[in-house]
Amino acid sequence: MESAFSKLGIQEQLLKAIKELNIEQPTEIQEKAIPILLENKTDFIGLAKTGTGKTIAFGLPLLQLIDAENSKIQAVILVPTRELGNQIFANLNEFAKYLPKIKIVSTCGGIPIKPQIESLKNETHIVVATPGRLLDLINKSALDLKECKFLILDEADEMATALKESLEEIISFLPKNRKTWLFSATLPGNVKQLAQNYMSKSITQVSADMKTVGNLGIDHQYLVLEPIEKLDVLMHFLNIKEGERGIIFCKTKAAVNKLAKNLAINRFSSGAIHGSLTQPIRDKIMEQFRAGHIKILIATDLAARGLDIPETTYVVNYHLPEVFETYVHRSGRTARAGAKGLSLTILQEDEKNEIQNFEKALGIKFHKIEKPNNQNIEDNNALLWAKQIFKTKPNHTLDLELKDKFKTIFHHLTKDELVEKLIANYFLVNKK
Numbered sequence: 001m002e003s004a005f006s007k008l009g010i011q012e013q014l015l016k017a018i019k020e021l022n023i024e025q026p027t028e029i030q031e032k033a034i035p036i037l038l039e040n041k042t043d044f045i046g047l048a049k050t051g052t053g054k055t056i057a058f059g060l061p062l063l064q065l066i067d068a069e070n071s072k073i074q075a076v077i078l079v080p081t082r083e084l085g086n087q088i089f090a091n092l093n094e095f096a097k098y099l100p101k102i103k104i105v106s107t108c109g110g111i112p113i114k115p116q117i118e119s120l121k122n123e124t125h126i127v128v129a130t131p132g133r134l135l136d137l138i139n140k141s142a143l144d145l146k147e148c149k150f151l152i153l154d155e156a157d158e159m160a161t162a163l164k165e166s167l168e169e170i171i172s173f174l175p176k177n178r179k180t181w182l183f184s185a186t187l188p189g190n191v192k193q194l195a196q197n198y199m200s201k202s203i204t205q206v207s208a209d210m211k212t213v214g215n216l217g218i219d220h221q222y223l224v225l226e227p228i229e230k231l232d233v234l235m236h237f238l239n240i241k242e243g244e245r246g247i248i249f250c251k252t253k254a255a256v257n258k259l260a261k262n263l264a265i266n267r268f269s270s271g272a273i274h275g276s277l278t279q280p281i282r283d284k285i286m287e288q289f290r291a292g293h294i295k296i297l298i299a300t301d302l303a304a305r306g307l308d309i310p311e312t313t314y315v316v317n318y319h320l321p322e323v324f325e326t327y328v329h330r331s332g333r334t335a336r337a338g339a340k341g342l343s344l345t346i347l348q349e350d351e352k353n354e355i356q357n358f359e360k361a362l363g364i365k366f367h368k369i370e371k372p373n374n375q376n377i378e379d380n381n382a383l384l385w386a387k388q389i390f391k392t393k394p395n396h397t398l399d400l401e402l403k404d405k406f407k408t409i410f411h412h413l414t415k416d417e418l419v420e421k422l423i424a425n426y427f428l429v430n431k432k
Contacts (some may be wrong), residue, residue, distance in 0.1 A: 004059070013098035014060050021094060028054040029208040036204050037061035037181065038248040044181045047106035048208035049328050054183045055091045058152055062126070063092065064149070068101035071123045071145060075150040076174075078131055080158040082279065084104045087308055088154065089128045102126070103318075107143075109133040110279030117142045128204035131159065131166040135260065138173055145173045153194075157325065160190040171198055185325050196341045213408070217335035218364045220346040224352050229371065231262055234316065236372045236380040237344065240266060244313040245289070247297045249330050259318065260298045266384050267391045270296035301326055307333050320354060324361040332367040382426055389422075 004026055006015055018024075019186070026034070029048035037044060038061045048054055058077075060127060066074050079085045085108035096102045104126045107116045120127075120143050127134070127143065137143050151174060153159065180199045184191055195203065225233055235250075250256045253274040260272035269283040271294045288294045290309055301321070315334045321327045327345075334341030345366070355366050372380070410418060 005030075007036075009038045009064075010034065010060050010062050014063060014095060017097040018056070018060070021099070023056065024050075026056075027208070029054060029206070029248060030057045032206040032208070032257060033291075034061055035059040038064060040065055040179060042202045042204045043179055045203055045205040046181070046183045046188070046208075047185070047187055047206070048183070049185050049332070052208050054096075055088055055155065055178075057182055057185060058154070059088070059092050059095055062150060062152065063096050063099060066102050066125050068099065068125065070125075070147070072123050072147040073127055073145055074148060075126045075146055075152065076134065076145065076170075077126065077128045077152040077154060078134065078159065078163070078170075079108070079128065079154050080130070082110045082130060083302075083307060084155060085128045085130060090127070092126065097100060104218065105129065107133055107137055109136075113137070131163060131170065134170060135166055138170070146175065148281065149176050149178055151178055151180045153180070153184075156182050156184040156191050156194065157186050157188060160188070162195060163194060164190065167194065167198055180253050189247055199330060209256075217340045218331055218365055219340070219342045220345075221342065221369050222329065222347055222352075222355055222366050223369050223371050224349060225346045225371055227348060230318070230346055231259075232377050232381065234259075234261075234346070235266060235268070235384060236377060237316070238263075239380055239383060241314060243295065245295050245309065245311050246290065246314040246316065247299060247307070247312060247330075247333050248316040248318050249299055249301065249321070251300070253300060255319065256298050256300055263296065263298070267387050268296055269294045270298055272298040273302065273304050274300040301330070309333070311339070312341070313342065314342040317343070319347060320347060320351050324358060327358060328362060346394075378427075378430075382423070382432070385426055 001138060003015055003019070004024065005018065008026060008031065010018075027048075029046055029052050033044070033046045034057060036042075037058065040061075044055060046054065048057075052287065063077055064079075077085075077088060079088060085106055089104060089106035092104050096104065103122065103124050105116070105124045105128070107120070107127055107129045108129045109132050113133070116133075116137065120137065124143070126195045129137075138145070151171070153163070156163070182191070182195060182199065223233070238246075248259065250259060253276050256272050256274050263270045271288055273282045273285050276284075285294070285297070286307075289297045313333045315331055317327070317330060321330060331341075331343035334343060345355075358364070359366055413421070
């Protein structure tokens with residue numbers, strides 16, 4: 001039986017690879033983009049929300065159009081962040097599993113450049129790069145783009161500012177007869193300007209359903225709190241979600257650091273990433289998150305692009321994003337690969353009317369939930385206190401005589417009696 005991707009024109013080796021990845025039904029952007037890109041007659045603009053499979057939409061046609069017998073670089077994929085670059089690099093290698101002659105190199109910033117230069121000395125067909133690092137490599141004569149046939153700009157709306165400064169220089173090293181493919185969640189003025197300046201007059205543009213967020217498996221919820229309530233309510237939510245993997249987004253680096261410290265104090269399994277951390281530290285935290293060694297990732301919007309972590313069941317917007325599209329990219333980190341997910345937004349009183357604007361702009365429906373009552377919060381804080389005790393390591397430097405005195409005091413209590421007294425003491429102290 002002919003597969004849906006086969007009907008779009010995808011060749012057998014690619015069909016076999018994506019079948020093993022359980023990719024069987026093309027999304028709207030894939031259905032619209034793939035046949036056009038395979039024809040390779042015009043420049044292309046594809047508009048689709050995050051989570052709709054844009055990497056497949058351009059990745060499969062690109063791999064099929066590469067001439068594996070030509071050892072020169074034939075395609076450059078520009079991305080806004082190293083995280084997204086790594087994700088695309090990994091995806092393309094998965095898709096090209098049965099096309100072993102096609103060689104792909106990732107050359108994104110934030111890590112040493114010398115290993116990338118060494119990689120580029122080998123046969124390379126596709127380069128995935130951030131704009132700044134690509135220019136560094138060009139200036140070091142580490143790559144030759146004279147035979148490059150394709151320039152792909154992914155997440156162009158996120159890159160528009162950086163590209164404005166570097167794209168003209170990058171394009172000066174590319175052949176004039178190349179094809180340019182631009183993919184974006186939106187088409188703001190600065191991206192339109194990029195298209196006018198650097199793409200041919202012959203452009204095919206397609207849009208997936210822009211009235212819905214790419215992933216319909218997301219439950220969008222919000223609640224309204226006073227600022228002083230936010231941390232306690234968040235910890236109540238995280239206790240309910242214990243054992244599940246989730247991402248909490250904050251507006252600033254300072255807010256990420258503060259929240260990470262508070263969660264660590266309360267013994268939550270969490271890690272934090274933002275732009276001021278070195279790339280090795282970010283990579284280490286992301287690897288711990290992917291492996292499940294930490295369950296909660298606290299991040300600025302740097303992390304909203306390119307993260308495709310399986311079994312991320314929820315996203316928390318600890319601060320309301322300023323831009324509608326930022327919400328799309330944040331919430332799109334959950335409910336991947338057909339799973340269900342939750343996106344919870346925490347609002348202050350003066351922000352609650354903003355929800356209607358987000359609903360109208362994004363074509364989604366938010367559901368208001370009620371905050372936990374005071375008793376729920378008190379009970380939750382008591383449980384957090386108990387977990388702190390459970391996870392506290394014994395103090396082996398304490399004087400043995402003093403330890404014996406403690407043991408003497410509690411000697412006649414059973415375990416149940418000791419627990420009862422600890423609980424009673426906690427509530428007595430915390431109600432004063």
